Amino acid sequence: MSSQPRCPYCRQFVYLDALRCPNCSAELGFHIVTRQFYGLRQGRTEIEGQNWYACSNRDWACNWLVWENAPAGRCFSCRLTRRRPAADDTVALEKLAKTEEAKRRLLLQLGDLGLPIIPWDLEKGGLGFDLLSSLSDGKQVRIGHANGIITLDLAESLDDRREALRVRLGEPYRTMLGHLRHEVGHYYQNVLLSDESSWAQCRGLFGDERESYKDAIARHYKLGAPADWHVNFISEYATMHAWEDFAETFAHYLHITGTLQTAAVIGIHLDAAVSNLRDTDVEPLESYGREPIQRLLNDWEWMSQAFNRINRSMGFSDLYPFTLVEPVREKLAFIHDIVTRAPLSPQEQLAIAFRPAHEPT
Ligand SMILES: [Zn+2]
Ligand SMILES: [Zn+2]
Known part of the structure; x- marks a missing residue:
């Protein structure tokens, strides 16, 4: 359950995407278990006796914390990104940051609803994201879902491009968060309809x-x-x-x-x-x-x-x-x-999310 996100030092309200408190400038990391912000010192913080680190994508605006025993140095959201623009494609990576923000919001909501999120690297058909840009190498990226993998075109995070598409397609609403919520619907149709x-x-x-x-x-x-x-x-x-x-x-x-x-x-x-x-x-x-x-x-x-x-x-x-x-x-x-x-409890969700990767199944 979400509560108002606040700075742990000065109690000022902070937006979900904050890297720093706008009031006291403290460096902040978001902890998905408690849905709260924690102060970071040298990129780490201690929560209930365990170390949590800044996500390795913090330079690209990811403010989530990474559990010390989590696989790789990426947070749960970044781990779900299967493919992303090349490291030297800084133009596309800037757009990725914006889209990842919408994706983190989506994941928090799925968690609040008690929906299972089985990562793509744990199970075939698990949830993953290919976040690529049509502008990167001229190849058109098609938005869609296939076998758990959601593909988005980062070029659409450009307002003029998305707005032009919205008008051409006669849609009253078109946002990256909207795309994510639609595509994840395809994923959950298969997950939730079992009989x-x-x-x-x-x-x-x-x-x-x-x-x-x-x-x-x-x-x-x-x-x-x-x-x-x-x-x-x-x-x-x-x-x-x-x-x-x-x-x-x-x-x-x-x-x-x-x-x-x-x-x-x-x-x-x-x-x-x-x-x-x-x-x-x-x-x-x-x-x-x-x-x-x-x-x-x-x-x-x-x-x-x-x-x-x-x-x-x-x-x-x-x-x-x-x-x-x-x-x-x-x-x-x-x-x-x-x-x-049959909503999952936060503990059940985490047990799935942090099940060790590459576990023989
Ligand atoms: Zn503050
Ligand atoms: Zn991250």
Whole structure:
């Protein structure tokens, strides 16, 4: 469970990506077990009798700590990066730093939800990331997921490039975190749906994933989404294939729970009398793991409207430019069900994450 990240010395709030306290300049490292910042002295700190070190990618803005017994000198997040730009490609590495920040946020959220993360170097089909740039050697990097490995195009961390794509594809929202949340949805569909009855239920909601994906892509890029796509789907892209509908909806589950969690940690709540939104106050929760989906969707309906109003007051487009129609709510309910069915405790997650690498299986 996250709590407000603070500087251990002066108690100032610090953003998740901080390397130093903005108030007292202390050098900080983030400890994923306690979800807290610790002060670093000569690149190390002691936590509960054990040494934790700065990640070897700290020069590339990684602020996570590495356990002394962890394999290699990389933190858990950096270890999940299977491929990255070459060491001399500093332009691409700068973009990598930005994308790794989004990835660390994703991993913390997956942890908070109690989802298992089995690293790619421990098990075939485990989670890993190929973070490469289309700008590096002119070869187009295709965003996608295959057998646990998520590939992202770092060139998209350039705002003008991503924004141009967003406009061309007619998408209301396009971010690196959004890409990560979508692609990890593909990974968890295979991890969480383990029996035939779950798959049958899934097909009833999202369609048959055994239909040709190749044909679906060809059709989508030739004809686009059906005109009435919004009656059943969260986005145009979701109409392409059952795999994509699941991943798109999964990404929204992460958008919604992640944003409500942040609101809860800050202490934001809507006062019914003031907001004139409905009869009772809206108090977002850090975790909806034990709540019915209706509570989650209800809180989000009002909170997202509030956040949209905040954005508009700054001249931005809506924070959440989507409408959750009934069929989409049913799909989200299914995802809520499979995500919350058997959440792992932090100890269980760590046991998997820090299982020694290269262990004979
Ligand atoms: Zn401080
Ligand atoms: Zn790292």
